[in-house]
Amino acid sequence: MIPKLIIADSEHNSNMFYAVGMLIPDDFVYLENNGKKIIYIDDLEYNRVKKEAKVDRVVCYSEYASGVDRDSFGNILTTILKDNKIKKVQVPGDFNMKYAKILLDDKIGIEVCEYIFQNREYKNNNEIEKIVEVQRVNEKVLNFVIEIIRKSRVRKDGKLSQKNKILTSEFIKNAINIEFLKNNCISDSDLSLIVSCGKDSADPHEEGRGPIFANKPIIIDLSPKSRTNRYYADMTRTIVKGKASLEMKKMYNAVLGAQTLALGEIKEGMRADSIHKKVQDYFESKGFKTEEKNGKIQGFFHSTGHGVGLDIHESPRINLNYKKKLKAGNVVTVEPGLYYPEIGGVRIEDLVVVTKTGCKNLTKFPKFLEIK
Amino acid sequence: MIPKLIIADSEHNSNMFYAVGMLIPDDFVYLENNGKKIIYIDDLEYNRVKKEAKVDRVVCYSEYASGVDRDSFGNILTTILKDNKIKKVQVPGDFNMKYAKILLDDKIGIEVCEYIFQNREYKNNNEIEKIVEVQRVNEKVLNFVIEIIRKSRVRKDGKLSQKNKILTSEFIKNAINIEFLKNNCISDSDLSLIVSCGKDSADPHEEGRGPIFANKPIIIDLSPKSRTNRYYADMTRTIVKGKASLEMKKMYNAVLGAQTLALGEIKEGMRADSIHKKVQDYFESKGFKTEEKNGKIQGFFHSTGHGVGLDIHESPRINLNYKKKLKAGNVVTVEPGLYYPEIGGVRIEDLVVVTKTGCKNLTKFPKFLEIK
Numbered sequence: 010m011i012p013k014l015i016i017a018d019s020e021h022n023s024n025m026f027y028a029v030g031m032l033i034p035d036d037f038v039y040l041e042n043n044g045k046k047i048i049y050i051d052d053l054e055y056n057r058v059k060k061e062a063k064v065d066r067v068v069c070y071s072e073y074a075s076g077v078d079r080d081s082f083g084n085i086l087t088t089i090l091k092d093n094k095i096k097k098v099q100v101p102g103d104f105n106m107k108y109a110k111i112l113l114d115d116k117i118g119i120e121v122c123e124y125i126f127q128n129r130e131y132k133n134n135n136e137i138e139k140i141v142e143v144q145r146v147n148e149k150v151l152n153f154v155i156e157i158i159r160k161s162r163v164r165k166d167g168k169l170s171q172k173n174k175i176l177t178s179e180f181i182k183n184a185i186n187i188e189f190l191k192n193n194c195i196s197d198s199d200l201s202l203i204v205s206c207g208k209d210s211a212d213p214h215e216e217g218r219g220p221i222f223a224n225k226p227i228i229i230d231l232s233p234k235s236r237t238n239r240y241y242a243d244m245t246r247t248i249v250k251g252k253a254s255l256e257m258k259k260m261y262n263a264v265l266g267a268q269t270l271a272l273g274e275i276k277e278g279m280r281a282d283s284i285h286k287k288v289q290d291y292f293e294s295k296g297f298k299t300e301e302k303n304g305k306i307q308g309f310f311h312s313t314g315h316g317v318g319l320d321i322h323e324s325p326r327i328n329l330n331y332k333k334k335l336k337a338g339n340v341v342t343v344e345p346g347l348y349y350p351e352i353g354g355v356r357i358e359d360l361v362v363v364t365k366t367g368c369k370n371l372t373k374f375p376k377f378l379e380i381k
Numbered sequence: 382m383i384p385k386l387i388i389a390d391s392e393h394n395s396n397m398f399y400a401v402g403m404l405i406p407d408d409f410v411y412l413e414n415n416g417k418k419i420i421y422i423d424d425l426e427y428n429r430v431k432k433e434a435k436v437d438r439v440v441c442y443s444e445y446a447s448g449v450d451r452d453s454f455g456n457i458l459t460t461i462l463k464d465n466k467i468k469k470v471q472v473p474g475d476f477n478m479k480y481a482k483i484l485l486d487d488k489i490g491i492e493v494c495e496y497i498f499q500n501r502e503y504k505n506n507n508e509i510e511k512i513v514e515v516q517r518v519n520e521k522v523l524n525f526v527i528e529i530i531r532k533s534r535v536r537k538d539g540k541l542s543q544k545n546k547i548l549t550s551e552f553i554k555n556a557i558n559i560e561f562l563k564n565n566c567i568s569d570s571d572l573s574l575i576v577s578c579g580k581d582s583a584d585p586h587e588e589g590r591g592p593i594f595a596n597k598p599i600i601i602d603l604s605p606k607s608r609t610n611r612y613y614a615d616m617t618r619t620i621v622k623g624k625a626s627l628e629m630k631k632m633y634n635a636v637l638g639a640q641t642l643a644l645g646e647i648k649e650g651m652r653a654d655s656i657h658k659k660v661q662d663y664f665e666s667k668g669f670k671t672e673e674k675n676g677k678i679q680g681f682f683h684s685t686g687h688g689v690g691l692d693i694h695e696s697p698r699i700n701l702n703y704k705k706k707l708k709a710g711n712v713v714t715v716e717p718g719l720y721y722p723e724i725g726g727v728r729i730e731d732l733v734v735v736t737k738t739g740c741k742n743l744t745k746f747p748k749f750l751e752i753k
Contacts, residue, residue, distance in 0.1 A: 020570060020571070020572055021393075032571070032572060034570065034572040034573070034586075053586065053678075054586075100478055101478075102477060102478065102479030103477045103478070103479070104477070104478035104479075105474060105475045105476070105477070105478070106472055106473075106474065106475070106476035106477070106478060106481050106491065106493050107474035107475070107476075107493050107495065109478050109481060110491075110493050119478065119482075121478050121479050121482050123479065183562060183563070186562050187559050187562050187563070190555060190558050190559055190562065191555070191559070197569070198392060198406065199392070199404065199608055200392055200404060200406040201406070214406075214425065214426070214429075236571055306425075
């Protein structure tokens with residue numbers, strides 16, 4: 010077994026958090042060698058880390074050098090590897106070049122692993138419980154959003170208003186962020202929280218801006234992270250305040266049908282790309298074409314799903330490029346969608362865990378298109 | 382000039398945001414060659430990026446390969462460099478090894494630059510305005526916190542309470558996070574928001590937990606980021622609800638004196654390490670020793686300050702390891718502190734911009750120890 014080496018903090022780097030199980034704000038060294046997990050760290054952090062980290066040993070930098078300034082880190086690192094008689098290491102894909110350079114200059118071999126901890130793909134019961142905990146908050150917050158929209162008034166110009174103020178995407182997203190915080194969660198990317206209405210909803214990357222309208226699709230995509238257990242959840246619903254057009258209803262039913270189909274296909278041993286292909290075929294069979302029109306792609310043109318865990322997007326993926334089989338313990342989203350510039354977009358997303366015989370849906374939120 | 386190459390997203394990577402001036406959620410390629418700035422990006426992002434990015438040219442991946450899946454990215458990258466006749470690149474220290482490997486395999490030379498954009502150290506007026514905007518929010522939120530503490534009741538056991546509930550560090554931090562969000566800012570690290578009281582305050586790394594007490598030091602350290610302009614601000618105050626002990630008052634005055642001294646020393650051309658040394662000497666002269674006691678360091682043992690900009694901690698630093706001169710446009714914190722386990726901690730932090738003749742304090746919040 011080639012030793013694994015990570016140098017990062019554990020607040021932003023999910024592999025490091027997975028390795029040590031606690032939050033440490035500054036870069037430190039994690040080494041996994043002959044089945045032993047060792048942390049090398051600044052003396053100031055030693056006591057806290059020694060107490061909390063899920064590793065076999067914690068060593069202070071001062072055992073390797075008197076100072077711990079930038080200049081001496083190279084010496085510390087090369088000494089650690091020399092002491093452990095290591096000539097080659099596995100590192101994660103996001104290993105920083107400034108550290109890699111120290112290894113390369115010292116003629117240490119580097120093998121880059123896109124997934125340094127394969128087990129992250131297979132969640133154990135403890136991890137699934139953590140994800141479910143976040144998903145329950147997610148549902149509470151989605152319910153809160155839908156109540157805001159339900160209680161809003163429809164103005165003559167079709168815009169929604171609350172207490173005589175126009176209801177905007179920005180206002181709702183801010184309210185969502187605050188609700189997440191009140192529930193010990195955080196939506197940590199401004200680009201992945203989506204409340205988009207009307208034309209905006211036809212672009213799945215558009216996070217939404219401006220007034221929310223009655224009788225037009227509103228896509229709400231929420232992916233909070235727990236501030237304590239650090240796992241993510243992910244869910245999307247599409248609603249219309251008032252009356253949905255006939256076209257919109259047809260699109261909604263097709264997306265719901267595609268999701269039901271995908272949920273029925275998912276189980277251990279099923280190839281991810283074949284599930285995606287079936288969703289594509291289903292949409293075609295219902296008359297929803299995917300094609301470029303006026304230089305813009307429309308129809309169904311994103312993945313059917315992606316793994317969720319300590320990262321919001323992680324392995325496995327459910328798309329044509331991912332040619333591997335799903336396995337029990339994979340936690341994946343199932344989120345088909347249709348997007349047409351002249352009508353708008355629909356996406357419905359649930360979070361499921363793959364089992365030997367099928368999948369268990371971790372999402373309890375009901376699916377409906379129109380609200381009063 | 383060696384071409385600069387960055388591959389990252391611009392939401393999490395501050396160099397990339399500095400380079401392109403807009404938020405892009407997924408990794409893309411930025412190349413600066415012969416004074417020209419070019420973005421190479423996924424076709425789906427092309428229109429938005431073409432419109433908003435502050436670069437000379439935007440090129441779609443599809444010009445280089447028909448698909449944009451993981452497997453072909455290596456081909457895209459090597460083709461880009463070949464087209465531009467590039468044999469060597471400068472990359473930032475956090476350049477990902479998975480991309481570096483593609484370059485190394487292709488025999489492209491890599492020079493790692495800790496600071497790939499030296500200009501980030503010198504803020505122009507536009508950047509200073511953005512930082513001041515965040516700092517004004519920071520002061521508004523600190524005032525909000527102090528009002529909570531001012532209005533709280535002191536229980537018989539010395540704990541503070543609000544509406545018959547014990548006031549805790551966790552409650553206040555959550556309220557702070559919500560106030561930041563209401564003002565379009567975010568405190569994006571759970572480890573850098575500090576509300577620590579009593580013994581906790583004696584550890585500058587402790588973010589604080591449990592009840593807040595009367596007559597004991599409370600350190601409040603706030604470092605929000607603007608969600609739109611992306612700049613940080615940073616400020617710390619130490620207060621006591623009720624009566625501060627004589628020892629605490631002496632410590633507070635020494636820290637205030639040290640800060641006044643440092644603020645007076647800062648100007649273009651002044652060496653950062655010499656400022657830090659003067660602060661150390663000042664504390665010694667006032668009888669506040671820095672030493673290890675029972676295996677724990679006490680006194681003044683962190684930097685006097687650090688640069689603030691698109692990162693909360695960036696160059697320059699004001700400590701003994703940073704042997705360079707300050708320059709006009711540096712925006713730095715000035716935050717001496719004293720920490721003694723038996724008394725507690727005091728830190729006072731302002732944010733200033735270095736000028737040719739001194740420094741301009743960007744912080745307007747008053748300094749006082751006791752509140753009623």
